[in-house]
Amino acid sequence: GKAQNADEILMLADGNGEFTSALGLELNASGFGMGTRATRFGMIVENGTVSHLAIEAPGEIKVSSAEAILELL
Numbered sequence: 857g858k859a860q861n862a863d864e865i866l867m868l869a870d871g872n873g874e875f876t877s878a879l880g881l882e883l884n885a886s887g888f889g890m891g892t893r894a895t896r897f898g899m900i901v902e903n904g905t906v907s908h909l910a911i912e913a914p915g916e917i918k919v920s921s922a923e924a925i926l927e928l929l
Contacts, residue, residue, distance in 0.1 A: 865929075870894065881911065898925040 870876050876894040883895045896912040898920035908928055910919035918924065 896920050900928055
């Protein structure tokens, strides 16, 4: 957010995957040697409430792309 002069946008990481796991959005990629990952998703949270959750189909980058999420803001 701030690096792009978008102070109202906060981008967060989930290093341990705890948030992703709590949402049920983890992906077991052990078969590819990559362990547990997050399913690709984008989320809009307004005042602490999730207003939009876009979960991608495997192998796609459509509903969770930066462009798709920005269109919803």
